Amino acid sequence: MQDFGQAFRLAFEMVLTVDPDLLEIILLSLRVSLSAVVIACVIGLPLGAAVATSRFRGRMAVVVFMNALMGLPPVVVGLLIYLLLSNAGPLGWLQLLYTPGAMIIAQTVLITPIVAALSREVVEQLNHEYAEQFRSLGVPRGKAIGALLWDGRYSRLTVALAGFGRAVAEVGAVIIVGGNIDHLTRVMTTAIALETAKGDLAMALALGIVLVTIALSVNASVMMLRMTASRYAYA
Numbered sequence: 027m028q029d030f031g032q033a034f035r036l037a038f039e040m041v042l043t044v045d046p047d048l049l050e051i052i053l054l055s056l057r058v059s060l061s062a063v064v065i066a067c068v069i070g071l072p073l074g075a076a077v078a079t080s081r082f083r084g085r086m087a088v089v090v091f092m093n094a095l096m097g098l099p100p101v102v103v104g105l106l107i108y109l110l111l112s113n114a115g116p117l118g119w120l121q122l123l124y125t126p127g128a129m130i131i132a133q134t135v136l137i138t139p140i141v142a143a144l145s146r147e148v149v150e151q152l153n154h155e156y157a158e159q160f161r162s163l164g165v166p167r168g169k170a171i172g173a174l175l176w177d178g179r180y181s182r183l184t185v186a187l188a189g190f191g192r193a194v195a196e197v198g199a200v201i202i203v204g205g206n207i208d209h210l211t212r213v214m215t216t217a218i219a220l221e222t223a224k225g226d227l228a229m230a231l232a233l234g235i236v237l238v239t240i241a242l243s244v245n246a247s248v249m250m251l252r253m254t255a256s257r258y259a260y261a
Contacts, residue, residue: 030227033227033228033231034231036228036231037227037228037229037230037231037232037234038232038235040228040229041235041236045232047229048229048233048236050209051212051214051217051233052214052233052236054126054211055194055213055214055215056194057126058126058129058130058133058200058213059133059190059194059196061130062130062133062134062137062189062193063137063186063189063190063193065130065134065138066133066134066137066138066140066141066189067182067185067186069134069141069142070137070138070139070140070141070142070145070189071142071145071175071182071185072171073142073145074092074141074144074146074147074148074149075145075146075149075174075175076171077089077092077142077146078145078146078147078148078149078150078153078174079149079150079153079167079170079171079174089146092139092142092143092146093143095139095143096139096140096143098135098136098139099198100132100136100196100197100198100199101198101199103132103135103136103198103199104132104198104200104201104202104203105202107128107132107135107199107202108123108202108203111123111128111131111203123203123205124203124204124205124207124210125204125210126204126211128203128204128211129199129200129203129204129211129213131203132196132199132200132202132203132204133193133196133199133200135199136192136193136196136199137189137192137193140185140189140192141186141188141189144185144188145182145185148181148182148185149174149178152177153174156170156173156174160173180251180254181251183251184248184251187244187248187251188244188248190244191241191245194214194215194237194240195215195237195241196215197215197219200215200216201215201216201219204216206219206220214233214236214237215237217229217230218230218233218234218237221233
């Protein structure tokens with residue numbers, strides 16, 4: 027076990043000198059999380075907008091279900107995807123288990139409900155403001171949804187950033203389907219858990235510093251986007 031002071035010194039040295047092993051883990055984490063966010067936005071943003079602008083029987087149940095899915099236990103998601111991708115599972119032929127692709131799938135499943143539910147709230151609020159105007163002008167539903175999505179673009183960016191923040195901090199699901207394999211599926215969160223267990227506090231702290239920096243940057247970006255959206259709203 028390293029001395030705490032020495033561990034912090036080594037951790038900052040690794041970050042400042044861009045240690046190759048550290049950089050490899052960071053880049054893989056970003057690739058996996060950003061890929062999952064893009065897929066989740068492609069699915070979740072239109073889905074949330076469609077629910078927000080539709081009126082049908084059972085809509086409230088759908089909304090409740092979408093909100094409930096935001097709290098999916100990561101380890102359960104990881105287990106289900108493991109069963110699907112294992113050799114005995116229905117998708118075993120894809121040979122994705124213990125690959126970055128499996129981790130992308132896991133993160134996508136976890137953050138798509140978040141993107142869909144939050145985008146529904148954003149679009150529904152805008153729809154209340156513009157619904158009467160759309161009806162009076164006879165705007166088709168598809169064009170109305172497109173207009174709402176464009177008008178709420180800053181809010182949608184905050185939704186995407188929230189999804190990214192959730193994805194990059196995920197550990198339970200990705201360690202199950204990824205296996206935490208060195209130079210293949212080891213991301214920041216799983217590496218922190220492993221290095222701490224091994225007693226290599228310097229690497230764990232270095233990764234922690236980077237992860238916290240990313241989290242703070244995401245939160246700062248969300249606040250800036252919200253301020254920008256508010257300025258445009260009252261302009």
